[in-house]
Amino acid sequence: MNLQQLRYATEIEKTGSITKAAKNLYMGQPNLSKSIKELEQELGVTIFERTTKGVKPTRIGLEFLSYAHTILAQMEELESLYKPRSEKDFSFSISVPRATYLTAAFTDFLTEYVGDGPIDVHFRETSSMAAIQDVASGSSQLGIIRSENIHERYFLNFLSNMHLECKPIWEFQMCLLMSKNHPLASCNEIVYHMLDGYIEIAHGDFQVPSLTAADLSETAKNMGSKRRISIYERGSQYDLLKRLPGTYMWVSPIPCSILQENGLVLKECAVGAVSKDLLITRTGHIFTKEEQAFLNTVRRFTENNPFQVGHTR
Structure with missing residues (x-):
């Protein structure tokens, strides 16, 4: 698991669609699907389930995404604090x-x-x-x-x-x-x-x-x-x-x-x-x-x- 996969997962949550998320991330849908599948296999949980309207987080997926948002926010804060500034x-x-x-x-x-x-x-x-x-x-x-x-x-x-x-x-x-x-x-x-x-x-x-x-x-x-x-x-x-x-x-x-x-x-x-x-x-x-x-x-x-x-x- 890496930060990039966390960003992928939160983008899918935001858009409710792997296709839209892939477009926003400037990557192909197959590559995004593969990365999320690998993440789910590594964790041993299903983060997203498919619906007629796209995808939505599972119950345990919501819990995972809550932690993912926190981790990404903390990383952004670290980068903001320590990046070169005038x-x-x-x-x-x-x-x-x-x-x-x-x-x-x-x-x-x-x-x-x-x-x-x-x-x-x-x-x-x-x-x-x-x-x-x-x-x-x-x-x-x-x-x-x-x-x-x-x-x-x-x-x-x-x-x-x-x-x-x-x-x-x-x-x-x-x-x-x-x-x-x-x-x-x-x-x-x-x-x-x-x-x-x-x-x-x-x-x-x-x-x-x-x-x-x-x-x-x-x-x-x-x-x-x-x-x-x-x-x-x-x-x-x-x-x-x-x-x-x-x-x-x-x-x-x-x-x-x-x-x-x-x-x-x-x-x-x-x-x-x-x-x-x-x-x-x-x-x-x-x-x-x-x-x-x-x-x-x-x-x-x-x-x-x-x-x-x-x-x-």
Whole structure:
């Protein structure tokens, strides 16, 4: 077994076809089929089974491919770390939750550290489960996931099974974000029942790895709102909050300068969930100077706490 065979197998998994995989790999189909057959014989397992629509991994094949992705991602990371680089090269990739404080920190980080040399930067806002898959597959070197404290153990178990490490970045209470013209914006204190009848704006791809029936019931009870608009792009949330009367969102604390720019306010609510943002990496990950600089910038944001909750100006 060699790395080339692992690349062959993952390409077949991606395309679902030996013919398409061979084309993408610039090789003949017979040679690809022969290589996979030799790999299966060496391992003593069947990785792929033929279907009317092509090929798909067997149960044990899925397990093998999970390890193959991890090995290939680690090899790519080694090559990236030790290949010759100019001091001016700038490389960075991360998958994060849709959090304004992170995008603000990311902007400050780029402003401070990007020079005039080559850059290769990937910043993806996505769900926690997608961020985990990005890091596990190597498409992102770093990830940040968000978990309510009541769900944290499920994420920790899932990360352990995926051979990923994590450490907390910030723990906070979720706040209500709304227009300064919202009927509740002038209230000194908001309790949960006061939100009845108003429209919640929510990100539509929230996922928890595995919940029991009791946990699902508790989660459903806490989610509450019977009037909800689910969105998948963070860019539209501020426009909806400003222009659609009576809308609100549950969010992490937002820098006060951004609130003022958008005519929004943050309000505390007695039942706001306590949440935690966690940094995730592959096991044994070695941080680059760019990654460490970004994390330092995030730390400055959370420690200096440039946030404003409860004010209407």
